[in-house]
Amino acid sequence: MAIMMPAAADAGPKAVVELFTSQGCSSCPPADAVLGRLADDPDVLALSLAVDYWDYLGWKDSFARDENTSRQRDYAMSRGDNAVYTPQAVINGRIHVVGSDEPGIRSELADLDADGAGFSVEVTAILAGDRVIVKVPAGAKLHGGDPTIWLVSYSDSEQVEIGRGENTGRSVTYHNIVRRIQPIGMWAGEDLVIEYPVADLMRDGANGCAVLLQTTSNGRIGPIVGAATVKLPTS
Secondary structure (H helix, E strand, O other), X not given: OOOOOOOOOOOOOOEEEEEEEOOOOOOHHXXXXXXXXXXXXXXXXXXXXXXXXXXXHOOOOOOOOHHHHHHHHHHHHHHOOOOOOOOEEEEOXXXXXXXXXXXXXXXXXXXXXXXXXXXXXXXXXXXXXXXXXXXXXXXXOOOOOOOEEEEEEEEEEEEEEOOOHHHOOOEEEEEEEEEEEEEEEEOOOOOEEEEEEHHHHXXXXXXXXXXXXXXXEOOEEEEEEEEEEEEOOOO
16 A cells, blocks of 8 residues: 655745735836746745725736735834835835845845844645645744734736726736735744645645734734745646
């Protein structure tokens, strides 16, 4: 009888870049291209989160989710700067940069550890049969309360022909398109293992999964202190 062994965990990313973008924003296509290049870097978990507040301009973003808009606003309130715009890149839940400013983003990524903004907790995720297994090792509790473990499902690439609005006639390729972000637990410093069904992650065409260990600040999402990725099966 054949026994399916769990896939070995890959070396995880060293940083997370969340790009808040919109198909209805004329400034966003250059940033979407930047995210595509970042997505090719194994040290970076690059995620595209489409927001819905530009839909009134004449084109309804096919990837937009109200949850993405809320996440961006939570970041701004947590930082205390109220900076909500597109394209906006948020790095490790801490720093925001104009999403089309590739040199600026790469400079911030290079300085994360020196600035004390790098990851401090090793998170792993592996595919084992019909389940994703998430592991967080025992460690010191973090300041500011117990971090939340977020499970992110995303699709790796999709091209969109935009028919109205500021980007009328443009064909834009989007990368690592977030389909859903959901909390699956909290970590209080213990050795933690969580299993989650793969089938539930593959809805809406998702073929990738990320795990974010994220602190809170004043009840809102704050710095990301660990992350992992795992490829989902193709069928």
